[in-house]
Amino acid sequence: MVHMRNPWANETYTGPWNDSSRQWTEEFKRQVPYSRQNEGKFFMTIEDFKRGFPLATVTYVQDDYVYSYFHRKGASKDSEKFDFKMRGSGEAFVSVDFYNDRMYPYGCSGETTATLTLMKDGRAINTTRVQSMNGFGYLHLKDLDRGSRYTIGVSSLRWGKHSVRDFAVSVYSAEGVVIKDESG
Numbered sequence: 001m002v003h004m005r006n007p008w009a010n011e012t013y014t015g016p017w018n019d020s021s022r023q024w025t026e027e028f029k030r031q032v033p034y035s036r037q038n039e040g041k042f043f044m045t046i047e048d049f050k051r052g053f054p055l056a057t058v059t060y061v062q063d064d065y066v067y068s069y070f071h072r073k074g075a076s077k078d079s080e081k082f083d084f085k086m087r088g089s090g091e092a093f094v095s096v097d098f099y100n101d102r103m104y105p106y107g108c109s110g111e112t113t114a115t116l117t118l119m120k121d122g123r124a125i126n127t128t129r130v131q132s133m134n135g136f137g138y139l140h141l142k143d144l145d146r147g148s149r150y151t152i153g154v155s156s157l158r159w160g161k162h163s164v165r166d167f168a169v170s171v172y173s174a175e176g177v178v179i180k181d182e183s184g
Contacts (some may be wrong), residue, residue, distance in 0.1 A: 001032065002049045006040035013042045060093070062174075069170035070179040079155040082169050084177040089146035092173035094118050095138035096130055096154050099166055114167075117153040120145075124153075144173075152179070 001017070017023055019036045028034070035041065044052070070082055086092070096116045116137045117127040130137030144150065152169050159165055171177050 001043050002046055003032065004042050004044060004049075006042075009040035011038045011040050011042055013044065015044060015048055017043045017045065065172055065174055066176035067170060067172050068177045068179055069168050070181060071166070071168045072181070073166050075157065075159075075165040075167065078157045079153070080157070081182050082152040082154075082179050083149060084152070084171055084179045085149050086144045086146055086173070086177065087175040088173075089144060090174055091140075091142050092144050092171055093138050093140055094150075094152055095136055095170050095172070096152075097136040097168045097170065098130070099164065113156065113158045114154050115156045117155065119151040119153060120148060122151075125150075 004013070006012075011019070019038075019042060024034065032043065033041075034043075049056075068084070072080065094116070096114060098112050098114075111131070114130045114137075115127060116130050116139060118125045118139050118141065126139045126141060128137050128139055152171075154167070154169060169179060171179060
């Protein structure tokens with residue numbers, strides 16, 4: 001069973017194991033935080049979860065980390081670079097985020113692919129392929145150097161015919177960074 005929560009605190013799930021389901025015996029209710037209130041929380045089987053949510057993301061949160069980003073609107077090139085300098089040393093998550101198709105009117109978006117690369121002194125440290133159907137791609141780096149300059153490369157950008165060419169690059173780390181594009 002998967003315990004789900006609608007962030008808008010409104011429950012509309014009517015599938016198996018919904019709050020009114022006859023499947024809820026007193027024995028099952030004692031095993032989980034069962035409630036009939038419409039607070040947005042409900043249960044579903046793992047099989048139903050997989051069918052309903054073919055892509056799921058688990059968020060990594062550190063209370064003392066800072067999210068720094070650069071928002072690119074209307075990208076016109078097939079390749080873009082963004083620079084940042086680490087203030088401290090240690091772990092960082094570098095990502096590129098494409099907007100979900102649901103954020104745009106029907107027909108105004110399309111499949112986008114790209115390569116996300118982190119470079120230091122012109123050398124690639126790590127790279128990954130990104131597809132807009134996933135919404136984002138990221139690199140987890142454990143040992144970035146204090147005071148070093150890094151470049152985030154977003155290349156091989158392939159936009160769909162009707163894509164809105166917006167995306168963001170970000171760094172999630174213990175200390176905020178300033179991300180600049182090629183124009184500074």
